[in-house]
Amino acid sequence: MKTRRDSVKSILLAMAFFMVTACQWWQAKPSTLVLRFYPFVGDSPLALSSGLYPNPGGEGSYSIRDFQFFISNLKFKGKEAEHRVPQSYHLARFDNQQGIYELAITLPGGQEFDLMELGIGVDPEANGTITVAGDLDPNGRMAWSWDVGYKFILLEGRLNQGDKLLPLVYHVGFDENYTTTAFSLPGDTDVLNLKVDIARLFTANTPVDLASLPTVKFDRADAARIGEGLNTMLSMCKDECAE
Amino acid sequence: MSKRQVVLLATAFAAVAVFSTLSFLLVNTAPQGKPLKNFTAPFVYGRFAIPPDNPLTEEGVELGRRLFYDPRLSSNNQVSCSTCHQQSLAFTDGLTGSVGVSGKPLAFNSMSLANLLWGPQFFFWNGRSDSLEQQALIPLQHPDEMGQDLDELVQELEQDTTYRQLFRIAYGGISAETIAKALASFQRTLVSANSRYDQFLRGEIQLTEQEEWGRKLFMAHPDTKASLRGGNCIDCHSQFLTSGFNTKFDGFINNGLDDEANLSPGLAEVTGNEAHRGVFKTPTLRNIAVTAPYMHDGRFQTLEQVLKHYNGGIKPSKTLSPLIAEADNLGNFSDGKISLNLREEEAQAIIAFLHTLTDETFLTDPRFSNPFSDKAK
Numbered sequence: 001m002k003t004r005r006d007s008v009k010s011i012l013l014a015m016a017f018f019m020v021t022a023c024q025w026w027q028a029k030p031s032t033l034v035l036r037f038y039p040f041v042g043d044s045p046l047a048l049s050s051g052l053y054p055n056p057g058g059e060g061s062y063s064i065r066d067f068q069f070f071i072s073n074l075k076f077k078g079k080e081a082e083h084r085v086p087q088s089y090h091l092a093r094f095d096n097q098q099g100i101y102e103l104a105i106t107l108p109g110g111q112e113f114d115l116m117e118l119g120i121g122v123d124p125e126a127n128g129t130i131t132v133a134g135d136l137d138p139n140g141r142m143a144w145s146w147d148v149g150y151k152f153i154l155l156e157g158r159l160n161q162g163d164k165l166l167p168l169v170y171h172v173g174f175d176e177n178y179t180t181t182a183f184s185l186p187g188d189t190d191v192l193n194l195k196v197d198i199a200r201l202f203t204a205n206t207p208v209d210l211a212s213l214p215t216v217k218f219d220r221a222d223a224a225r226i227g228e229g230l231n232t233m234l235s236m237c238k239d240e241c242a243e
Numbered sequence: 244m245s246k247r248q249v250v251l252l253a254t255a256f257a258a259v260a261v262f263s264t265l266s267f268l269l270v271n272t273a274p275q276g277k278p279l280k281n282f283t284a285p286f287v288y289g290r291f292a293i294p295p296d297n298p299l300t301e302e303g304v305e306l307g308r309r310l311f312y313d314p315r316l317s318s319n320n321q322v323s324c325s326t327c328h329q330q331s332l333a334f335t336d337g338l339t340g341s342v343g344v345s346g347k348p349l350a351f352n353s354m355s356l357a358n359l360l361w362g363p364q365f366f367f368w369n370g371r372s373d374s375l376e377q378q379a380l381i382p383l384q385h386p387d388e389m390g391q392d393l394d395e396l397v398q399e400l401e402q403d404t405t406y407r408q409l410f411r412i413a414y415g416g417i418s419a420e421t422i423a424k425a426l427a428s429f430q431r432t433l434v435s436a437n438s439r440y441d442q443f444l445r446g447e448i449q450l451t452e453q454e455e456w457g458r459k460l461f462m463a464h465p466d467t468k469a470s471l472r473g474g475n476c477i478d479c480h481s482q483f484l485t486s487g488f489n490t491k492f493d494g495f496i497n498n499g500l501d502d503e504a505n506l507s508p509g510l511a512e513v514t515g516n517e518a519h520r521g522v523f524k525t526p527t528l529r530n531i532a533v534t535a536p537y538m539h540d541g542r543f544q545t546l547e548q549v550l551k552h553y554n555g556g557i558k559p560s561k562t563l564s565p566l567i568a569e570a571d572n573l574g575n576f577s578d579g580k581i582s583l584n585l586r587e588e589e590a591q592a593i594i595a596f597l598h599t600l601t602d603e604t605f606l607t608d609p610r611f612s613n614p615f616s617d618k619a620k
Contacts (some may be wrong), residue, residue, distance in 0.1 A: 049518055065518070066563070095491070096564075132289050139289050139361065139481035141488040145462035156565045167565035215569050218469035 058209030060161035089134030121152030177227030261588035276300030307429025333530035339541035350542035362486030457596030467574030487525030499557035
């Protein structure tokens, strides 16, 4: 026979069971980290098409009509944990309302990470195949033909020198220009603001005169000259990204 | 926990499970027809998306095919979609400007309907339509195309037993919305993937020397510094699909047909953005040898004329693609005259490559043909 005490006991037991599972679920609940990339040319925020920026190594000023680049292989590291974002190929582009690129990353719960690693460009392995992963698309604008691989950076615009207009095309790829970089993560944050400084592409060494190097595509030395700027193109935002 | 309690909990979970299955079934009782079998697409075409509220079904596609070929869809019962989109011409019509019920030629050249699942997901030359469902109702009602009143059309189709049955199974009934869904479904199945270029990609055949030369030129942006000659076609026509790029409006470009003073609005009509004047959809080049005349207004009659355009005929304007402006095999693009400066044999090689994009299987596939003609049954 079932007594009243028995049923109270079973209700309590059931409640305890649910609380324990709920707590476990809460602890392991994945968190979201939002990466916001704010594009700049030096100290000026990027204004696609309309902004004019000084030619780093020569006369005149230039405008940027399109700018996109690949971020890949996001990896988060902590004392005990390491998390690789799956299919991590992200095409950063800025032709949207806010003019920034936003990327939401899901991180496993119950673990602490203090370092974020990422690649700029496409790692040699993926660059040499036609796999469809993340934003990699062999029929997309960032693809060259399959034997050449992907453009890591696409920058197209125009140099104005008096009444002379010169088209600018920088399509920078090639395995040797794949660059990895790392940022330490401030504790307990769910948004990370990063500055993308496009001017770094032209000022890594001697400032480039865009008139003498208006296009970069398949010449490996030229590509490397622009590619050198990739490792300082990204930095943690200080005040400049204020919303 | 006692055995009994375990049993209780287990039944509770089981009940939840049964309930959710039941509610799932209830929600999903809207008629849908059988999922389409044998729908395949080449790996190299990449991802595609079919709207969740209009899955590909056997009945939906069959229905769409009937509607596509049925002249009763026009006001004078003489014009169907297939009037301007003929299978043997890769679903174009061979005219400079298409002609519908009014007999008045349209300002635009008919577009091929091959591989609509890929490439820009904005339709028409100026991208004014953002889904095939929405697109389908536009020519239906356009006074110069099919001039059809939609309410009348629904009534007309209700009189036809075959349509009534097919619509009931596929969508539960006839409406402008379900007519559009069926047309969109049929068009999504129009996959062209058996040209000689595809057979080459699959490693089944080799291209001739001239075709292979043309392929290489097509796939390369000229770079005099790297001693690379190229036709730069791949800057806009993607390597496998040969259509424009699919993200956002990346596939919409000004390829230099008109100078500043004569630019048509193009994409600017849709976005209101000045920088989009003279910008049009980059079309697929699959089956291009059978889809003359060329460009949005059908201004070129032959592929030779198209190559002449890219090779010396480019008209400068503020919105001209920089990729065209600086593509020059002689490396002297700063002198003001825009040209690829390809040699005649190189232009011929590119044309030879363009001919490898003709897909006889696609042009004669019985699944895409007129279901009302005797041959098709």
